[in-house]
Each structure stands twice: as structure tokens, then as C-alpha cells.
Amino acid sequence: MRQAVTDAVPAAIIVTTPAVNAIAHEARASRDGTETGGILLGTTERSGLVIRHAGGPGRHATRRATSFERDLNYAQTLGDWAFEQDGSVWVGEWHTHLRVPAVPSSRDLATYQGLLADPELAFDVFVAIILADPTNEWEQPQIATWLITSAQAQAVIADYGGVANDDRPNR
Numbered sequence: 813m814r815q816a817v818t819d820a821v822p823a824a825i826i827v828t829t830p831a832v833n834a835i836a837h838e839a840r841a842s843r844d845g846t847e848t849g850g851i852l853l854g855t856t857e858r859s860g861l862v863i864r865h866a867g868g869p870g871r872h873a874t875r876r877a878t879s880f881e882r883d884l885n886y887a888q889t890l891g892d893w894a895f896e897q898d899g900s901v902w903v904g905e906w907h908t909h910l911r912v913p914a915v916p917s918s919r920d921l922a923t924y925q926g927l928l929a930d931p932e933l934a935f936d937v938f939v940a941i942i943l944a945d946p947t948n949e950w951e952q953p954q955i956a957t958w959l960i961t962s963a964q965a966q967a968v969i970a971d972y973g974g975v976a977n978d979d980r981p982n983r
Contacts, residue, residue: 823860824859835906839950847876853866853902872885906943914956915958924940
């Protein structure tokens with residue numbers, strides 16, 4: 813996968829309609845009682861961080877009720893493809909939680925901090941999109957976008973295919 817670099821904290825996070833559709837489609841797999849997810853690939857533009865592609869878990873992913881581990885080979889292949897398509901690089905990940913609220917778990921935060929600390933990845937920020945649905949229908953899940961830095965995890969408003977999302981949990 814190409815080096816994932818973001819230059820600074822983005823002014824906005826914009827998730828394109830194809831990425832939204834990919835996330836919505838794949839999230840329904842959590843109806844089986846296990847988490848799922850994938851990588852987020854995008855570019856930094858004047859308007860902000862544009863998430864152009866959202867991957868699925870990959871054939872060799874590990875999906876459990878309380879955790880998800882993506883198929884690294886699949887993620888690498890998708891990252892290479894996206895870079896060749898439009899210059900997109902790895903900017904974050906999305907995944908489901910079977911319970912609300914849609915906030916990062918301590919395990920999630922430890923993973924994100926490990927990625928931020930890896931000098932080969934060169935992340936300044938990491939975007940996490942978390943979906944949760946207590947009904948287990950996955951038709952209208954709660955969705956929250958998180959901007960992770962080495963200092964904090966902050967819920968942010970994102971534009972999902974032209975619709976602003978403000979499902980930030982109460983503080």
C-alpha cells in the first residue's frame with residue numbers, strides 16, 4: 813500500500829457517494845453478529861480530506877462479535893489500485909460495532925495510536941468511521957466520524973455524499 817500521508821488536520825472530511833455506498837453495503841454483513849469493516853482511501857484537497865474509496869474486510873479477514881481484523885493482503889491490493897486510479901492513499905478505516913454508541917473502544921484507540929506512531933506510515937491524523945446498530949438490521953445505523961491524532965480522538969462532522977452527518981455522541 814502506498815504511504816499514507818496527510819499534511820495536517822483537515823478542514824473538512826468529505827466521504828464520496830461510492831465510498832458511502834460501499835460502507836452501507838458491507839455493514840449489513842454485521843447482521844450475522846460479527847463486526848466488519850475496511851480501509852478508507854482518499855486524497856487531501858483544498859476542500860478537505862476526500863474519502864474516495866472504502867474497502868471491505870477481504871476474504872481472509874477475522875470477524876468476531878467484539879473485534880475485526882482486516883485481510884492485510886486485500887487492503888494492500890485495494891490501496892495499490894486506488895493509488896493508480898486517482899492518487900488515493902490510506903487515510904483511515906471504518907468498522908461496525910454491534911452496540912451503541914458508535915465510539916472507539918480502548919482496543920480501537922490502541923490500534924489507531926500504533927498506526928500514528930509508525931514512522932513508515934507517516935500519519936499525522938487517522939480517520940475512523942464507526943457504525944453501530946442496536947436493532948441489528950443495519951438499514952439506518954448510527955454513524956460517527958472520528959479524527960484521531962497522537963493527542964486525542966475527536967468526533968467530527970463529515971459530509972457523507974452531500975449530507976452532513978452530526979451523530980456525534982453527547983460529551
